[in-house]
Amino acid sequence: MSEPAVITPTLTIARPQAGEYAPYYDRYISLVQGEDILNTLDQQRRETMTLLCGRDEEDGDFRYTPGKWSAKEVLGHVCDSERVFAYRALRIARADATPLAGFEQDDYVRNGPFAQRPLADLVEDFIAVRRATLSLLRNLDEAAWSRRGIANKSEVSVRGLAYIIAGHELHHRGILVERYFVGSR
Numbered sequence: 001m002s003e004p005a006v007i008t009p010t011l012t013i014a015r016p017q018a019g020e021y022a023p024y025y026d027r028y029i030s031l032v033q034g035e036d037i038l039n040t041l042d043q044q045r046r047e048t049m050t051l052l053c054g055r056d057e058e059d060g061d062f063r064y065t066p067g068k069w070s071a072k073e074v075l076g077h078v079c080d081s082e083r084v085f086a087y088r089a090l091r092i093a094r095a096d097a098t099p100l101a102g103f104e105q106d107d108y109v110r111n112g113p114f115a116q117r118p119l120a121d122l123v124e125d126f127i128a129v130r131r132a133t134l135s136l137l138r139n140l141d142e143a144a145w146s147r148r149g150i151a152n153k154s155e156v157s158v159r160g161l162a163y164i165i166a167g168h169e170l171h172h173r174g175i176l177v178e179r180y181f182v183g184s185r
Contacts (some may be wrong), residue, residue, distance in 0.1 A: 003079045013037050013145055013159050020148065021160035028167025029160070031174075037162045038138060044169050045130040051173065051181070060119030064179040069109055071180045075122045076114035077105060078172050079129045082165050086133045089161040092149035093140050102152030137162055 015035050018026075032040060052075070058074040069077065088100050114122060145159045155163075 011142055013146075013162065016163050019155070020157040020158070021164060022152070022154035025160070025164050025167070028171055031058055031167045031170040032163050037159070037166060039135065040166050041130065041134055041137070041162070043133070044166060044173075045127060048169065049123060049127060051109075051176065052112045052119065052126075055119055055181070057119060057166070059181065060122070061115070062180055070115060071176060072114045072117065072119055072122055073109050074172055074176060074180070075119075075126060076112045076117075077109050078169055079122070079125050080108045080112065081105065082129050082133055082181055083096055085161050085168070086129075086136055086167045088149070088151045088156065089165075092147050092151075092156070092161070093144035093158045095147060097149065099150040111178060135167060151180035158176045 010094050012035065015032075016029065021029065034040060037119075055071075063070050084103055091100060093096070140158065145162075146157060147154050148157045150156075151161075
């Protein structure tokens with residue numbers, strides 16, 4: 001005999017308000033439309049996968065200007081940043097009051113092996129990271145979403161971090177479309 005389906009009530013996560021994140025992150029949060037952040041994050045996974053699937057290694061290695069990150073490095077940066085933001089969300093959601101350090105994105109890219117990896121592997125990594133982020137966020141209770149902590153010397157809420165993750169990905173996907181894959185080179 002099969003187990004009865006467990007129905008989890010849908011939780012509405014309000015947009016974060018000013019003061020729930022450092023003003024710097026307004027540039028990302030303002031890109032996120034609507035208030036269904038979990039659906040937005042899931043839809044982004046599909047949209048980014050569609051943008052990147054079928055691209056070849058030349059596309060992945062492309063730099064629109066010498067010294068800029070390659071498309072592979074941009075994707076690696078998005079994955080690393082999402083891992084950091086999701087880790088912060090986990091710690092804060094669990095009421096860990098320990099201040100969390102910042103991270104230097106250029107060092108992460110410089111020391112990440114993104115250029116040596118096939119683009120298809122990096123796309124799979126993005127999918128895995130986003131699924132893990134969604135699993136974490138979908139399993140938070142209502143109280144966890146409004147908890148706040150300190151990350152990179154600024155107060156941030158869990159819902160602020162969810163919107164930062166989404167906005168950061170949108171920002172970089174926009175750059176990939178506008179500067180890397182213009183007219184599908």
